[in-house]
Amino acid sequence: MAGWVRVAKLDECPPGELKGVTANGVAIVLANLDGTVCALRDRCSHDDYPLSDGELDGGDVVCLYHGARFDACSGARKALPAIRPVDSFPVEIRDDEIYVDVG
Ligand code: FES
Numbered sequence: 001m002a003g004w005v006r007v008a009k010l011d012e013c014p015p016g017e018l019k020g021v022t023a024n025g026v027a028i029v030l031a032n033l034d035g036t037v038c039a040l041r042d043r044c045s046h047d048d049y050p051l052s053d054g055e056l057d058g059g060d061v062v063c064l065y066h067g068a069r070f071d072a073c074s075g076a077r078k079a080l081p082a083i084r085p086v087d088s089f090p091v092e093i094r095d096d097e098i099y100v101d102v103g
Contacts, residue, residue: 003024003101003102003103004092004099004100005023005024005099005100005101005102006098006099007023007028007030007098008030008098009096009097009098010037010093010097010098012098013030013031013037013098014032015033015035016032016033016034017031017032017056018030018031018051018052018056019032019052020042020050020052020053021100023100023102024102026041026102027041027042027043027050028040028042028089028100028102029050029051029052030091030098030100031056031072031073033056033059033072033073036073037093038073038088039088039089039090039091039100040075041087041088041089043086044063044082045068045070045077045082045083045084045085045086046063046068046081046083047065047066049064051063051086053065056072057069059071059072059073060072060078063082066081067079067081068081068082069082070082070085070086073088074088075087089101089102089103
């Protein structure tokens with residue numbers, strides 16, 4: 001359980017929103033998809049800008065800077081200019097607190 005880190009309260013990342021957090025020095029973007037919270041590395045694979053500056057569109061995180069899209073839960077790349085996925089992390093909700101396993 002050493003990798004699990006509390007990163008935010010659940011109400012700090014409401015449905016339809018992104019939130020940037022840090023866990024053990026790793027920048028993470030949380031995405032709340034209608035109550036399901038997912039976590040990706042907060043660094044776009046196109047040009048390293050933070051994905052947390054972008055927005056959630058359905059199940060996709062859309063990068064603010066050049067429009068790349070990633071699956072908000074798996075990190076799979078869905079649109080150019082990115083050509084690589086981003087890392088995803090396991091998430092658990094415990095007593096209305098969000099925990100992420102950063103390994
Ligand atoms: S930095 Fe994200 S699309 Fe370019």
